[in-house]
Amino acid sequence: MRMLREIARTGSYSAAATNLGYTQPAISQQVKALERVYGTPLLVRLGRRMHFTEAGSELVRSAQVILAGVAAAEQRVDAIAGRRAGRVRLVVFPSGSATLVPPAAAQVRRDHPGIRMSLVEAEPPESIELVRSGECDLALTFAFLDEPNAAGLLQVRLFSDPLVVLLPSGHSLATAKTVSLADLSEEQWIAGCALCRGHLVRICQTVGFEPDISFATDDNLAVQALVAADLGVAVVPELLLTAALRPDIVARPVNPEMRREVFLYTWPDLMRVPSVRTTVDALRQVARSVSSR
Structure with missing residues (x-):
């Protein structure tokens, strides 16, 4: 099967x-x-x-x-x-697996060494379908405007993740406190996953232009390298930058404000399972520390 x-x-x-x-x-x-x-x-x-x-x-x-x-x-x-043991299968979006999962997994292993965690990466909506099909127990995922179709699943909201614009350090707007999207209408763009690209296009259209997307990659280091090489600008979640930020680029708040909401999804019955509940608690604790920075 x-x-x-x-x-x-x-x-x-x-x-x-x-x-x-x-x-x-x-x-x-x-x-x-x-x-x-x-x-x-x-x-x-x-x-x-x-x-x-x-x-x-x-x-x-x-x-x-x-x-x-x-x-x-x-x-x-x-x-x-009632065991504090068992396995928990996570499906996580890439920036979450680099930032939220490591400290949460370390906390679970330290406090409950009998719990085994496994991890696969997927963006929404695929991640939610992996929980729905029983292949994973918890989906750590995100949404921009509309929440994903997760009927029947339990939603746990973690935090709101602001988006920032990445510019080469020599860019004329690099010293600005806030960068207006309209001021970047003539720039070439580096975009991320399909969901992120769609959100970028919609927001740019609301301020009167269609972004010229030259590169598209889910790899945070590749996005930063392309920006540093002056091949385009990018809008990325602030969470990404807690993992790494190159010294030759700058991150600035963007206007209009852009953000994504970060969620956990699981089956309601699974929250009664100690290993799953313990993992959810650890992820919520890490999320609180991230959102308070």
């Missing part, structure tokens, strides 16, 4: 094998064995990607339900036992 779900998520045998720690032939053999059991093809190759047949898609949907039920059952057993 996990194998089918991973093939559906990645679109290939080789990627699924890498993520699950198997060889590609082992994955292929498992699929052939399933097809013999059900007497019908489950996957077909179209171009360079694997596509599920109607029967395969139905089996994947069932796999997601089954695996979510198994994960919830395992966690409920831990809750009944």
Whole structure:
């Protein structure tokens, strides 16, 4: 079931094998064995990607339900036992994994060494779907204007993260206390993830221009290097800069104000599980320290 779900998520045998720690032939053999059991093809190759047949898609949907039920059952057993042990599977956006997770994980390990934490990175809305499918227990995610569709999940708001503009240190606005977006209308731009790019475009349009996006990358160090090379300006969450800020660029507040909201999402029942609740508490404590700076 996990194998089918991973093939559906990645679109290939080789990627699924890498993520699950198997060889590609082992994955292929498992699929052939399933097809013999059900007497019908489950996957077909179209171009360079694997596509599920109607029967395969139905089996994947069932796999997601089954695996979510198994994960919830395992966690409920831990809750009944009242153990301060067990596993917690996190899915986190990249700047969160670099800034919020390390101190929270260190606190959990120090206070409850029996709790094992694992981490994968994903942006919303994929991160929320990983919780909904049972593949992860907690999603640390963010939103700009509209909150993500997370019906049925418990939302824990952590903090509001302001956005700042990054400029080369020699830029004419580098010494300004606040930088107006309108004053950057002729600049080239470096943008981040799809959600961040969409927000940037919407805000720029409200002040009367369409940003000329020359580069797009989720890598914070790459964004800063591109800005330092005078290849464009960027608007990034302030949280990113707590991990690293190059000495040859400057960060300035932006007008109009831009910010994102940072949330945790999980299933309500999982908050009764000591290991999950302990992890949530640790992340909330770290978030309070970040937002008070």
